[in-house]
Amino acid sequence: MSRVTLEGAGTLFRKEILRFWKVAFQTVAAPVLTAVLYLLIFGHVLEDRVEVFPGVGYTAFLIPGLVMMSVLQNAFANSSSSLIQSKITGNLVFLLVTPLSHWAWYAAYVGACIVRGLAVGTGVFLVTVWFAPLSLAQPWWSIVFVALGAAMLGSLGLIAGLWAEKFDQMAAFQNFIIMPMTFLSGVFYSVRSLPPFWYEVSHLNPFFYMIDGFRRGFFGASDVSPWLSLAVVGTSFVAVAAITLRLLASGYKLRA
């Protein structure tokens, strides 16, 4: 990749970060507050009733789940909202007339999604870590899954942003696909506590493997092997990334 191309992709990456950072109260502080509210409500109600892993209280179990959920939702929100806003207001033309390749678009948009996801996730962690004793038993698993999860949701956000032509279509994508898959991934519970049918269904949800693999880094214990989670999440990411790159290269809903 030439220096000119790298500079172009780097500019788009920095611009996407600047875009959310300029409204950080809405894009970083608000999701941190939401996660804390979840923790206060669910932690208060369930702390004395649920012990998911031996010696791990419910609040401690919940914190990594909330961190990862915030990372995933905000990574998705960054690329999807940026793209749909630029499409609807028409300022995407400034990017469409540039020499940037579909690879550059992808790297810049998804890179910025990872940064926002990590910014929000770090914020959630720093605020919630005081509510329960936590340690990082196998931190590399957490790092691998948070990076892969944010990249995959950033890619899904790009697909949604390319596909949607109106804000309500985007809301539908978020509310009917991303939100259920996130909430039903074991953020608030261990899938072992589910009835057999829903236990099996949960294993079809790639988000479950992201959350479970991320938790592995904290507790050294998980519902499934982290290697299985890595295989599922890695394969899902490659598939979603390939679709996104294909759509970008073809100019899907970008170039008439």
Next chain:
Amino acid sequence: MPAVSFQQVAKTYPGASSALRALDGVSFDIEAGEFFGLLGPNGAGKTTLISILAGLVRASAGRVTVHGHDVVADYAQARRSLGIVPQELVFDPFFSVRETLRIQSGYFGVRNNDAWIDELLHSLGLADKASANMRQLSGGMKRRVLVAQALVHRPPVIVLDEPTAGVDVELRQTLWQFIARLNRAGHTVLLTTHYLEEAEALCGRIAMLKQGRVVALDRTAALLAGTASTMLSFKTDDVLPASLAANARVTGRIVQLKAHDATEVEVLLAALREHRVRVEDLEIGRADLEDVFLEIMQGTSEIFA
């Protein structure tokens, strides 16, 4: 090598009931350093043609090159050579004027470009707005930023799609002085406009599009010379006789009649006297580009160099 080359460019938009053929085999070249006008009524295909040049729309057939670079196969080089001023007044509300220009410059891989950005801001009367957010600017100011964005990477070919639509006289003057300066410095300029007096004053050569086809392509002077060169204008409250009304352009009380020479003017005046048409403010002038444009658009004639 031409700066821009359109070769048999066609574009068909699929429709629910029937397909719309926006461009139908458009071919012409624009030489390096030209100030070229692309004219035509609404829906003639001007913006579609420019959008294909910019890579915003893909041609159904044909080929477009910029300095020899195909806009599809070699899009990166083609786009580096182009600066596009879009027709729509669009902006990114998150950024200031200077941030907007730095970002656009960075997309083209041009770093540390503040000296040129400052010159653009100064030349376009935006120097005191550099730190203002885009949302705070008036429509005219936003239009100036669009022009600066198109020029920020110093493209050799500048494309302006109706840049003066809805802007005040002062901005028009500023803009044209600046663009003319760039043209004198060697930049190729492709302009579409509804203001035909602008095209007549600025463009050395003109193509006219009608229903997706080129119906005229010539030097501006040749287009003007090739049509009825004299125009008889007057005001009247009376009804014109049918023989004159058929060829008259009537705007309220103002009537314009074409004539090729003095003898024809005499014939027209005699006809007015004969039918007792009372005339005021009689003037005999030269035909302008608007007359050429209307003659070509209303008629079936085509003019090529």
